[in-house]
């Protein structure tokens with residue numbers, strides 16, 4: 001994994017810390033702007049909620065294969081992942097001939113799916129421009145048999161069909177122009193050069209072109225912030241004046257936070273409170289076309305991701321990777337059409353909505369909209385209740401009406417108050433297996449009492465466990481039961497941590513004025529038998545360590561490989577052991593557990609790692625990634641336990657930290673004193 005990713009994470013963290021209205025200094029706006037102006041500028045985007053991402057370029061020719069062999073990783077990275085020399089990569093352009101490109105059909109398909117905007121790669125990290133660039137010959141007009149600008153007809157089609165258009169433009173990486181490989185890797189002399197010169201001579205002129213020659217451009221989607229200094233970023237900012245009202249994401253770098261957060265390939269747990277955000281997501285595992293990748297998400301998963309993003313106040317930018325002929329792969333077309341069947345019925349519950357007023361709902365998600373005198377809650381039911389009763393817990397408002405969005409007559413569904421909850425009676429069959437939307441209109445703004453918080457260090461235990469239960473706010477009593485039943489006014493009141501000694505289901509609920517005020521938080525904590533310690537006489541301090549060489553993207557089966565070297569190590573520290581790429585370590589020995597109880601183990605590694613106690617994998621932290629921590633739990637008896645940590649590094653930076661925590665033991669690196677061989 002590479003340094004730039006860490007820098008990227010750092011920048012992302014700084015960007016999050018900087019949230020709030022745009023300030024006047026370098027970390028904030030392009031131009032000073034009032035909150036009202038900002039809201040006006042962002043309004044269409046906030047309403048849109050759903051867009052199409054298009055990753056298209058010369059990488060669709062190799063389509064994931066180089067010299068007859070599949071290349072690991074995402075398709076648009078093939079040049080970098082396989083270290084294809086520039087001259088050789090450029091030859092793929094001779095076979096980039098999208099004669100079947102039908103931009104009108106693409107835009108109609110996006111519209112049919114319910115999308116409101118399209119973001120297309122004007123240029124990805126391979127530097128290939130999909131437009132007629134005067135700054136280079138490495139573009140569709142000069143380098144391909146097709147010879148025509150691809151963006152212009154798409155821009156026109158967007159105009160005809162009323163969709164907004166934006167450009168993804170890789171401003172900081174360009175593996176086919178000198179100076180563009182300063183941060184993305186470097187494997188060919190032709191890439192030598194100065195990044196500042198690259199930005200001045202290629203990147204800035206190209207951004208000027210795409211913001212000048214294609215009519216209205218609503219979004220500029222920078223990628224990636226790594227390597228971008230404040231000065232480099234500032235070279236682009238004046239160009240934004242070419243498109244008044246343009247929205248830019250947070251990946252320009254140089255300390256500029258941009259308008260939108262851009263979680264890639266996930267929907268963030270709680271959204272980004274106070275910030276606009278957009279999840280970008282692939283339908284399979286690649287952005288650029290890769291013919292071997294058939295790992296498609298179901299249409300139902302995609303619909304639910306759209307709902308999930310909207311329920312947290314964010315947008316969903318769903319990707320397609322067209323072929324070199326200019327076709328959107330059929331599995332993508334099918335899914336877009338299926339999503340369209342859903343949005344045609346349920347779009348009202350997505351567009352122009354606000355995030356859910358509920359922290360969580362057992363059966364699905366919620367979005368909301370203000371209406372005169374009240375609020376429309378859109379209840380997206382994922383798990384249709386078997387008893388036909390949809391319970392919306394902790395909701396204090398009076399109900400006005402309820403109906404199914406799929407019901408053309410909008411016939412009223414019965415709604416009743418049962419204690420803290422509004423309960424909607426539903427027909428027996430779910431109208432849609434992806435998500436069925438029940439509209440519940442209430443008076444006023446939603447007033448929700450959340451269920452109590454329940455916290456403990458572990459989810460299982462060996463002797464006893466303390467569970468802390470807290471109300472979600474002031475003015476509530478919290479009562480609990482330990483038999484799985486819903487707490488009533490006669491249940492025990494929470495006065496301090498609840499100590500468990502057996503496997504127990506803890507249920508807690510808020511009360512106010514002698515009545516239930518919230519739904520129930522319910523968790524089961526399991527008592528488990530600790531793994532007994534092993535006996536081992538004459539154990540020496542330290543660990544056995546083996547070094548392996550090889551290029552992996554996931555942990556190999558080291559037991560089948562021959563180590564290059566074997567030796568001993570005082571602990572799991574790899575600093576100074578190896579600094580190049582493509583290697584792996586296996587540490588083996590025993591860990592002395594000071595007291596019987598539940599232990600959490602952690603590995604933080606770059607790239608993948610795994611920790612086993614005995615034969616049991618406790619921490620699985622596999623795959624290519626930057627420093628990333630994973631946790632696992634196990635119950636252990638006091639004494640020695642076999643421990644094994646496997647680790648590999650493919651490229652760039654490496655790191656491994658192995659930690660634990662247990663009874664009376666705060667989280668810390670496993671010290672050498674606890675390790676034996």
Ligand code: H79
Pocket residue numbers: 001002005055073074076077081223224264280287624
């Ligand atoms: O355009 C898509 C990606 O190509 C781009 N962003 C989305 C929208 C992107 N550029 N950089 N990154 C994402 C982050 C870097 C990922 C990497 Fe890797 C991990 C680079 C090296 C290791 C992925 C895995 C690419 C090559 C191997």
